[in-house]
Amino acid sequence: MSIKSIKKGAILIAKPALTNDIFQRSVILITEHLESGSIGFILNRSSHLPISIFVSEMEAGSIVFEGGPVDKENIYYIHKRPDLIRNSEWIADDIYWSGVYEDVREAINQDLIKEDEIKFFIGYCGWSPKQIVNELDDNSWEITDLDFDLFENWNSDLWKKLMKELGGENLIWLNTPADPSMN
Numbered sequence: 001m002s003i004k005s006i007k008k009g010a011i012l013i014a015k016p017a018l019t020n021d022i023f024q025r026s027v028i029l030i031t032e033h034l035e036s037g038s039i040g041f042i043l044n045r046s047s048h049l050p051i052s053i054f055v056s057e058m059e060a061g062s063i064v065f066e067g068g069p070v071d072k073e074n075i076y077y078i079h080k081r082p083d084l085i086r087n088s089e090w091i092a093d094d095i096y097w098s099g100v101y102e103d104v105r106e107a108i109n110q111d112l113i114k115e116d117e118i119k120f121f122i123g124y125c126g127w128s129p130k131q132i133v134n135e136l137d138d139n140s141w142e143i144t145d146l147d148f149d150l151f152e153n154w155n156s157d158l159w160k161k162l163m164k165e166l167g168g169e170n171l172i173w174l175n176t177p178a179d180p181s182m183n
Contacts, residue, residue, distance in 0.1 A: 006132055006143060008033050009092025012040065013142040013162045022069050023140075025159040028125055029078065029150060031089075031097045038127040041067040041078065041097075043119075043150055044158040051075070051108075051120050060108045060115075063153065067121025077104060079118040080151070092146055116151045142166055 006012075012028040022042070032039040045066040051058050054075055067076055078097045082088035084107045085099035107113045127135075135141055144162065163170045 006030060006033055006038065006136065009095070009146055011144045011146050011162070013144060013159065013166070015140055015142060017139065022066070027154070027158050027162060028068075029091070029095075029146065031078070031091050033132075035129060037129055038132045040125045041065070041076065041121045042125060044154045046153065047122060054120075054122065055105075058105055058108050062108075062115050062118065062120055064120045064122055067123045068125030070124050070126040072123035074122070076121045076124055077118055078121075078150070079104075079113065081107065081113050081117055084112055095146070095150070116149075119151055142170070 008030055010030045010033075012026075012030065014023050014026045014028075016025075022045075025044075026042045027044045028040040028042050030038060030040040042065065047064045047066055049064055050061045051064055052060060054064055064075065076097070077099075078091065078095060079085060079088070079099070080094050080096070082090075082096050082099070085096070085103045088096035088099035090096055104113070104118070108118075132141075136143065142162075144166070148158070148161070
């Protein structure tokens with residue numbers, strides 16, 4: 001299941017040693033990986049708030065996820081509908097991110113995009129050049145390929161599911177509380 005190098009479309013799984021609040025037990029989709037840096041979105045941190053709270057002109061109940069600590073003033077999205085959203089950027093398989101906002105708003109309001117075809121995020125994760133490589137060398141992350149439906153409403157279940165699939169030494173962490181001092 002593990003892969004050896006970071007790439008666009010890869011999944012980062014936080015190792016248990018990573019205790020930074022925002023990244024603890026997080027699962028991140030890498031949407032861009034260049035020499036100038038990397039961008040990704042946390043897939044398993046729900047804000048529990050619908051998109052209509054953040055963007056009043058969208059009439060939808062899609063839940064917004066906390067994409068990361070960078071640029072929390074903006075909404076981002078990944079989706080499966082480049083046919084409806086112009087200038088979408090391919091990530092992997094049939095997954096895209098970004099695109100013309102007006103196309104998203106119109107498709108949402110006309111009920112052309114279903115909740116299982118788009119996922120909204122407030123903020124994103126960003127890494128400067130070589131930062132993500134250093135974090136991998138420090139054993140902060142496990143890298144794997146995308147082999148699950150990222151449009152499901154994942155929370156902590158996703159981290160546990162992926163740790164179980166990784167197996168080995170990762171299995172010990174499945175039933176450990178996020179804060180081991182609470183054990």
